[in-house]
Amino acid sequence: MSKTRSLRVYLFGAFLSAVLLPYLVLGVVGFSAVKTIAGRQGEEKLDIIVHSLAGRAMAFLEENATALRAAGQSLDSGAVEAAKLPVFLGRLLENYPVFETIMVLDGKGLVEAISPEDPDFVGIDFSRQEFYRGTRERFEVAFSDTFLSLRTGHSVVSLTARAGSRSVVGILDLEKLSSFLVGVTLGKEGSASIVDSVGTVIADRDRELVLQRSIFRFPGLLEKAATGELVSGVYAAEGKPHRATALRMPFTGWTVALYQPLAEANALSTAMLTGFIGAMTLAIAVFVAILLLARRRILLPLERLSAEAARISAGDYSGQGGPEAAVSDMDFTEIEALKRAFAETRMAVGAREAAMLAAEDRLRESLTQKDVLLREIHHRVKNNLQIISSILSLQADALRGDPAEASFLECQGRVQAMAAVHERLYQSEDLSRVSVREYFETLLDAAFMQGAELAPGARRELAVDDSTLDLDRAVPCGLIVAEALSNSMKHAFPNGREGTISVRFARVGGRFELSVRDDGAGPGSGFTERRPSSLGLHLIDALSRQLRAEARVGAAEGGGFEVSLAFAATVGE
Amino acid sequence: MSPRESPRPATSKRSPLLTLPFRFLAAAACCAAALLSPSCSRETKLAYSCELSGVHSDTGVAGRNAALLAVEMLRERGERISIEARDDGGDPARAAEVDTALAGQGRRLVIGHTRSFVTAGSMAAAGAETYLLLSPYSNGAAVVGRDDFLFCLLPPARAQAEALADRARELGYGRAAVAYDETNLAYSEGFAKDFAARFEAKGGRVAASVMFQRGNDGHMGDKVALVAASRPETVLIVGSVVDTAIFSQLLRSSGFAGQFFGSDAAMEPGLARNGGAAVQGMIFAHIFDPRKPRPAAKAFAARFSERFNQEPSLAAYLGAEAVFILAEVAAKDDSPAAVKSGLLAGGFEGLIGPLRFDASGDAVRHYELFELRGEAFEALP
Known part of the structure; x- marks a missing residue:
């Protein structure tokens, strides 16, 4: 028994295996690849930026620390007279305007000189200040934690260089750090921050955040970055997921962090996914169009041919609603040829059947005539036998009392028995057989x-x-x-x-x-x-x-x- | 959250499996209550409006960080509450604008402001139809003693000034001088006058009373000279941390060897660092001894240290306390009128200590005396 397959299933299967599946597989693989590559490139980009910013911040600190160290060495060498100390500090401040204040503390931690000049501070005891007792040393300079400037309200950090028993203290305005971040572009909503050891934003493109010493939006990121390793991940702020990367800077306790809304960070892969979905939709639309076309130009004509075959089987050769009714200029040549062949076949079969029916009518008429004739014959035979029987009966009557009478009567009975057969035959439907009963x-x-x-x-x-x-x-x-x-x-x-x-x-x-x-x-x-x-x-x-x-x-x-x-x-x- | 409870839930020793059905029932009850009561699903919207930028922003920033953390802790406990922090710039007019704008956004419970003169600028706009102001820091004469929509967590500065004056007299000082901050007269002037009045009422004499201003064109040197010239045995300095520190140092360098008294505005860790040896032994009055914290305050301090890598200041405790109290009172109805009634009606455990408000909305709390020793403020008997 041969197996049949639906043309619809075949077409669908062909599209699925030849177009949709490869497209889907290629799309998914491509999307994953692009997402991975884009993600890796994005992370690499963030890594580079973070390291670059950390490097610039460190260079910034080092540059100013070097200046203070040099100043300390000058003081220690005795090159600066006590009376000229304010002028010396003034010039130093001019050369390094990122310092908000520069002062010299004596061996007891009292302010010996300060620039800009402020008589209120001269002689003030700063021996308990962290910058005097600073424990974090780098570049031969002690660094403090960040604190609020009493003059500008900015976040500042103090750098202290030893000059013999004295100290040169520079209060470094961290406003400058924000300028490093201005050039950092992370989409429209991405940004970069430098955060101090207690989570306060000390540099950001958003100046308000710095001035208000805002808390960094991703405390979890800071916690993770405390290990000193470069960390990155997805963190939420105001209910919005962000991709964030952070690096804890050495000895300062500061953290350089970059963050960008995840939606924006994934814009490329999202766009690709959108494109892929669009292309898939288009492919499916094209497939549906092809299916509709195939249905209209192939399947429907075939269905009409099938219906026409059923009508022909039922003896309808009129051709009304048949396949040729749907013939149009847009039909496929093969389908049209099939329709025409089918119509010709229908007409030929119709003509042949009409001829056969006519012959059958003739045969039936002839048979009827013969049937009537045979019935008539049986009838006549029976009548003849009845006549014979009657004759024998009359003969028997004539021989009443004679021994031959019985023979006549027996003979009459036999003839009647034969007549009965013919009577039964011409009265029955089947003229060739008789019901025994x-x-x-x-x-x-x-x-x-x-x-x-x-x-x-x-x-x-x-x-x-x-x-x-x-x-x-x-x-x-x-x-x-x-x-x-x-x-x-x-x-x-x-x-x-x-x-x-x-x-x-x-x-x-x-x-x-x-x-x-x-x-x-x-x-x-x-x-x-x-x-x-x-x-x-x-x-x-x-x-x-x-x-x-x-x-x-x-x-x-x-x-x-x-x-x-x-x-x-x-x-x- | 109720300050009667610990801000961080105490660790339960019960098995989680045992408590699971109760938690489920509690959650179901909360859901049912949320369906039945519209207020249960409502978010309590708070605002924090203080000086967040500029040289006087230390207090405001510390309070903001604490308030944000307090809200975070409440949200972790499932409470629907939010807070938005704004910078009032230390300007009374701007403070009123900021607070009005926040009220317009539905944040009608405002925690602010840092200094009394700024608070005074905003409290005129506070009302049943606008917003209710709860100040964690202001307690100057200009903002207390009125039936309005301003509540203060600190008792009036007058009580503080009088406590210091009483102590000065108890220590036997008969001649005093007073120096106070010209930039915040709403606080400092009343403080200075109340001290002087009490000191003199107790038989002492205030030989000098000077205003000082630092920064811009102001220098303290001549003011210090005036105080020194009055030959006081004790000096009260009413000013910020830095002003108090510098004034003290300048006065010491001019030869003053007597006792210093300071205001609570200077009672911050920065005083010891900026004041050097000059401020050691300075006496203050405050309502909270951070060395003897209540369990709630201790738990909050632990959480604060974990989050910000530093101990909370007094300003931080007060900022958090303001959030906890408002959250408790406004849980059912956060309209200014309802919250005012709630604040006036109840007594609160408070984060740093028991609290109730008098009819004027001023805290009824007891001032205790402290002395700066090293970097710590130690309670005096």
């Missing part, structure tokens, strides 16, 4: 009517199945039954004896079994089956041979007389 009933009726006087106590019993017999076997079979019935009526129930005459006929396997039996007086002692004494029994014997059967005639088991035979149900067996 109906035929035998007729024979019984006739036998009991004729023998009513001879055996008034006889009863009849008919047990016949639905078998039918052709004419060639119905006549001998009927004659055998008629002879047997006549015999029983005459001899079985003398003197008003009561009894039953049974006629049985049935198909048993491939043979018909017939028996006519009575429970009457039975054959006399001189009855010999091999030498039949009467014409009737001779006839039974002859007719049995005609049926290629051997009749058993004689005493019935249990008393009475029986004629029985069996013959092939099918002619030739």
Whole structure:
């Protein structure tokens, strides 16, 4: 049995395997690759920027620390007279304007000189200030934590260089740090910050954040960066996820951090994903269009052809609504050729069937005529046999009392039995076969009517199945039954004896079994089956041979007389 | 959050499995309450408006950081609360503008301001239809003693001044001088006058009373000279941390060897660093001893240190306390009128100590005396 596949499934499968799946796989792989590359490049970019900013901040501190160290060395060498100290500090401040204040503390931590000059501070004890006791040393200079400038309100850090027993302290304004961040571009919303050791923003592109010493937005990032390693990850601020990178600067405790809203950081991959989804949508739309086109130009015509085939099977050759009705200039050539071939086939088959129907009509008419003729023949045969029967009856009447009368009457009965066959045949639908039951009933009726006087106590019993017999076997079979019935009526129930005459006929396997039996007086002692004494029994014997059967005639088991035979149900067996 | 409770929940020793059904029931009850009561799902909107930039911003910044942390802690406990911090620039007019703008955004409970004269500028605009002001720091004569929509966490400065004056007299000082900050007269002038009045009422004499201003064109040197010339046995300095430190040092360098008294505005760690030896032994009055914190304050301090890598200042404690108290009172209704009623009606445990407000909205708390020793303020008997 051959397997069939739906064209729709085939088309869908073809698109899926040839277009959609490769596209999908390539798209996903491409998207992942671009996302990975973009992410890596983004991270590398952030790493570079972070390291660069940290480097610049360190350079900034180092540069100013170097200046202070040099100043300290000058003081220590005695190159600066005490009276000229304010001028010295003033010039230093001019050269390094990022210092908000520069002062010299004596060995006890008291302010010896300060620039810009402020008489309120001269002599002030700053020995408890962290910048005097500073523990973080780098570049031979001690650094403090950030603190609020009392002069500008800016975040500042102090740098302290030793000058013998004295110290040169510079209060470094961290406003400058923010200028390092101005050039850092991280999309529209991304930004960079430098955060001090307690999480206060000391540099940012947003000046307000610095002036207000705001808390850094991503405390978790600072916590992670405390290890000193470069860290990056996604952190939320005001409910918005950001990609953030941070690096803790050495010894200062400051952290350089870059952050950008995740949506903006992933803009490239998002755009690619959008493009990919758009392309997929387009591909699916094209596929749907192709499917619709295929449906209209291939599937629907094929469905119409299929429907037309069904109509042709049902005998409709009108062609209305057929495939050619949908023919258009846009049809595929092959489909159009198929439609035309189908239409031509329809017309050819239609014409052929019309011719066959006409021939059949003619044959049917001829058959009817023959049927009528045959029926008429059977009717006439039956009528003729009736006439013969009547003649024999009249002849018998003429011989009333004569021994020959009985012979005439027997002969009449035999002719009637033959006539009954023809009567049954012309009255039946099938002119070639006769119903055994109906035929035998007729024979019984006739036998009991004729023998009513001879055996008034006889009863009849008919047990016949639905078998039918052709004419060639119905006549001998009927004659055998008629002879047997006549015999029983005459001899079985003398003197008003009561009894039953049974006629049985049935198909048993491939043979018909017939028996006519009575429970009457039975054959006399001189009855010999091999030498039949009467014409009737001779006839039974002859007719049995005609049926290629051997009749058993004689005493019935249990008393009475029986004629029985069996013959092939099918002619030739 | 109620200050009666620890700001950080105490560690439970019960098994989480055992408490799970209770937590589930509590969550279900909260959800049901949220459905039944619109106020349960409402967010309490606070504002913090203080001096966040400039040379006087230390207090405001410390308070802001603490307030933000307090809100963070409340949110961690599931409370729907938010806060927005704004810089009032230390300017009374700008403070009123900022507070009005915040109220316009639905933030009608404002924590502010740092200095009394700024608070005075904003409190005129406060009201039932605008906003309620809770100041963690202002307690000058210009802002206390009025039935308005301003509440102060610190008791009036007058009580502080009088406590210091009483102490000065107890120590036997009969001749005093007073120096106070010209830039914040709303606080300092009343403080100085109250001290002087009490000191003289107790039999002492105030030989000099001077205003000082530092920065711009102002120098302290001549003011210090005036004070020194009055030959005081004790001097009260009412000013910021740095001003108090510098004034003290200048006065010491001019030969003054007597006792210093200071105001709570200077009671910050920076005083010891900036004041050197001159400020050692200075006496203050304050309501909170950070060396003996209550459990709630201790827990907050731990959280603050963990977050900011430093100990909270007094300003930080007060900033957080303001948040906790407002969150408690405004949980059901955050309208200024309702919160005012709530503040006046109840007594609060407070983060740093018990608190209730008098009819004027001023804190009723007890001042204790402290002395600066090293870098710590140690309570005096």
